[in-house]
Amino acid sequence: AKDYGKNNYRFYTVDMNKKIVEKLEMSNSLRRALERKELLLYYQPQVDLEKGKIVGVEALVRWNHPIWGMVSPVKFIPIAEETGMIMAIGEWVLREACSQSKKWREAGYPSIGFGVNLSAQQFQQQDLVEMIHSIILENELEPQHLELEITESLAMKDLEHTVDILKRLRSLGIKIALDDFGTGYSSLNYLKQLPIDTLKIDKSFVNDITMGSNEEAIAKSLITLAHSMSLIVTAEGIETKDQYMFLQEQCCDKAQGYLFSKPLPPDALERLLVEESVG
Numbered sequence: 001a002k003d004y005g006k007n008n009y010r011f012y013t014v015d016m017n018k019k020i021v022e023k024l025e026m027s028n029s030l031r032r033a034l035e036r037k038e039l040l041l042y043y044q045p046q047v048d049l050e051k052g053k054i055v056g057v058e059a060l061v062r063w064n065h066p067i068w069g070m071v072s073p074v075k076f077i078p079i080a081e082e083t084g085m086i087m088a089i090g091e092w093v094l095r096e097a098c099s100q101s102k103k104w105r106e107a108g109y110p111s112i113g114f115g116v117n118l119s120a121q122q123f124q125q126q127d128l129v130e131m132i133h134s135i136i137l138e139n140e141l142e143p144q145h146l147e148l149e150i151t152e153s154l155a156m157k158d159l160e161h162t163v164d165i166l167k168r169l170r171s172l173g174i175k176i177a178l179d180d181f182g183t184g185y186s187s188l189n190y191l192k193q194l195p196i197d198t199l200k201i202d203k204s205f206v207n208d209i210t211m212g213s214n215e216e217a218i219a220k221s222l223i224t225l226a227h228s229m230s231l232i233v234t235a236e237g238i239e240t241k242d243q244y245m246f247l248q249e250q251c252c253d254k255a256q257g258y259l260f261s262k263p264l265p266p267d268a269l270e271r272l273l274v275e276e277s278v279g
């Protein structure tokens with residue numbers, strides 16, 4: 001029994017070491033990813049459920065590593081957050097998304113909204129509001145076309161500070177969405193205090209919508225709640241026609257999911273916009 005325990009311990013540390021080495025390797029490469037232009041943005045359409053039209057996109061960062069290929073943000077964003085690299089990456093994402101918006105506007109595409117994710121750490125950046133303002137000016141973007149997505153855990157960290165920043169961003173005309181709604185702490189009392197425009201219902205509630213399920217009831221009440229607070233509702237992770245019809249019935253405003261499209265590189269999204277305008 002003694003030996004067994006010892007071995008177990010050894011395997012455990014080997015496994016742990018492997019994880020640590022992997023993480024170190026990744027953070028070292030990530031440090032160079034920006035200057036080597038290995039990061040890129042994909043865009044996932046957001047569809048207005050009443051009009052059935054693309055009214056916006058969410059920008060989602062990708063890392064195209066020369067050896068590892070496409071690395072998921074689920075893997076590298078946490079490392080970027082732990083190491084502070086998220087500041088530079090987050091700024092690059094904002095600038096890239098806004099400059100894409102300018103390109104599409106100049107090429108004559110219909111004007112659409114741009115959703116951009118913000119990490120909690122970015123709220124600690126002293127000049128965050130000024131930085132975002134100058135990116136908007138640089139790209140002559142209509143501020144209401146930029147929707148910053150924040151999460152509940154971010155807002156919870158320092159509510160007073162968060163509310164202050166959000167107010168300043170909104171006074172510039174920028175929209176704010178609360179992302180992954182329903183998965184975090186979700187105190188309704190504190191939702192009331194957040195100056196936001198949109199609630200994004202997390203895909204876990206949308207994915208499991210089937211007649212009479214708990215998720216159906218939850219999705220229904222989240223939509224009602226949001227509307228009673230005059231918020232716009234975006235549902236994430238729509239994959240089936242049934243989910244689409246259910247959400248439409250519940251007067252959900254917008255939706256995003258594989259049913260319409262996966263996140264796409266800019267040229268593929270352009271083709272989608274053209275297809276749509278042609279009919």
Ligand code: C2E
Nearest residue numbers: 060061073074077093117118119237238239256257258263
């Ligand atoms: P998120 O903000 O909740 O983004 C939605 C995620 O759901 C995306 O994953 C998207 O590809 C995926 N998704 C969309 N529709 C469907 C669907 O119908 N079914 C399923 N199963 N999934 C769907 P992705 O692109 O891998 O991004 C994962 C997360 O990484 C994001 O979750 C966000 O938290 C983070 N992230 C991505 N880009 C950025 C960024 O630029 N900055 C920051 N701070 N975080 C980012």
Ligand code: CA
Nearest residue numbers: 058117149179
């Ligand atoms: Ca998001």
Ligand code: CA
Nearest residue numbers: 179180200236
């Ligand atoms: Ca989300």
Ligand code: CA
Nearest residue numbers: 179180202203
């Ligand atoms: Ca998420």
